[in-house]
Amino acid sequence: MKNICDIVQDILPLYVDEVCSDSSRTFVEEHLEECEKCLETLKSLRKNAFEDNLIDEKENILGRHFKAAKRKTFTVGVITAGVLMIPVIVCLIVNLATGHALNWFFIVLTSLLVTASLTVVPLVVESKKLLWTSGTFLGSLMLLLATCCIYTGGKWFFIAAISVLLGASTVILPIIAKKYFPEHSFWKRNKGLLVFTTDTILLYSLIFSVAIFIKTTNFLFKALSITTVCVVSAWLFFLIVRYWRVNGLMRTGGALIFFGMFLSSINTIINSILEGSVLEIGYNFSVAFKDDWINLELSVICIAVGIIFLFIGLIVKPKNKNKSN
Ligand SMILES: [Zn+2]
Structure with missing residues (x-):
């Protein structure tokens, strides 16, 4: 009996699919x-075959x-x-008729x-919707700014355009x-760095375009100095928080x-910088220590708490090493 069962079990899948010979079927x-x-x-076996059919049908x-649904969305896009x-068309006719x-x-x-x-782009485009929408939006916005700028006879296009790009x-x-971005690519893993680099370039471009617009070198020197101080500070702060390879406590302390x-x-x-002399920094520091005591107190508190964090971080660090070992 045992041997016959094995043979029948081997033939059963063929029997279920109705592809075995007549003699095999009678035997089974x-x-x-x-x-x-x-x-x-x-x-x-029959139950499994039924479920497979059901899944195929559902997917279909x-x-x-x-x-x-996709066709419907596309149609709405074309109608819009x-x-x-x-x-x-109306404006084309009216503009030609009134202004020639x-x-x-x-x-x-x-x-x-x-x-x-x-409205139209996200409905009509099939893949990479966000990329297409933001790309065409920024492109058409630049065109609009350029048109308005030419129409009003202004020279402010680059200031407006760079400001928009900076925000976007x-x-x-x-x-x-x-x-x-491709998986594991450098800029995908360092999104903060990507934004910081782009914004730094755009910020300096903005300052130069303003300087060209108002045509005074005095502005350029002061703006560049102040911006550089702030940009370097922001970069250092960012690098400490994001890339300093120590534990969280030490990083908080450092920040x-x-x-x-x-x-x-x-x-x-x-x-x-505003008063125009780098030599006055020393004088201003002595004034600051007398006048700006709230700022000074806050910064002393920050530095003191930071040092405490750094020390705790230093003490905790070897413990963590032991744990991981
Ligand atoms: Zn059997």
Whole structure:
């Protein structure tokens, strides 16, 4: 009996799929009439086959539904684009009829491009929606700024454009790096560094574009000095918090000490720069110690707490090493 059961169990999958020969089928059916165990195997095989079919069917339905939803979204996008074309055509006609030349029409056109980038693009694009939407939005916004700038005869385009990019990069860059940069790539692992580098470049570009706009070298010197002091401080603070390879306590201590030093000196340094003489820094420091006592107290507290954190961190460190060993 045992040997026959083995043979029947081997044939059963073929029997369920109805691909075995007539003689094998008769052989299996005769055996099933007298063997409870093989009958059970047959039932479970049939149940599995049924479940597989059910899953296939479910996936088919979901796939069809998803495709239909996608088509619907695309259609809404195309209709929105069509609706946006109406004011474009109306303004084109009105502008030509009243002014006999196209001028403010381009402002309307570029404004509608901005609207389209936020409404039509996310509906029509199939993949990388965020990348396409933010890219076309920023691009059309630049066009709008340029058009307004030309129309009003101004020279402020670069100031406005760089300011917009500065704000946008802080919000959009980390998300784009997270979503679209290749896995384990350097900039994906260092999103903070990416934003800091981009913002530093944009900030200096902004200062130069303002300097060109107002045409005074005095401004450039002061703005560059103050910005550099603040940018270097921000970079140092960022590097301590993000890249100093010590335990959390020591890093907090280091950040607090640095912040205390920054707080105690920043007013003095900026005042000296504004008064135009680097030599006055020494004088301003002596004034600061008399006048700016709230700032000074705060910075002393920061530095003191920071030193305490550093020491605790130093004591805790060998303990952690023992644990990991
Ligand atoms: Zn059997």
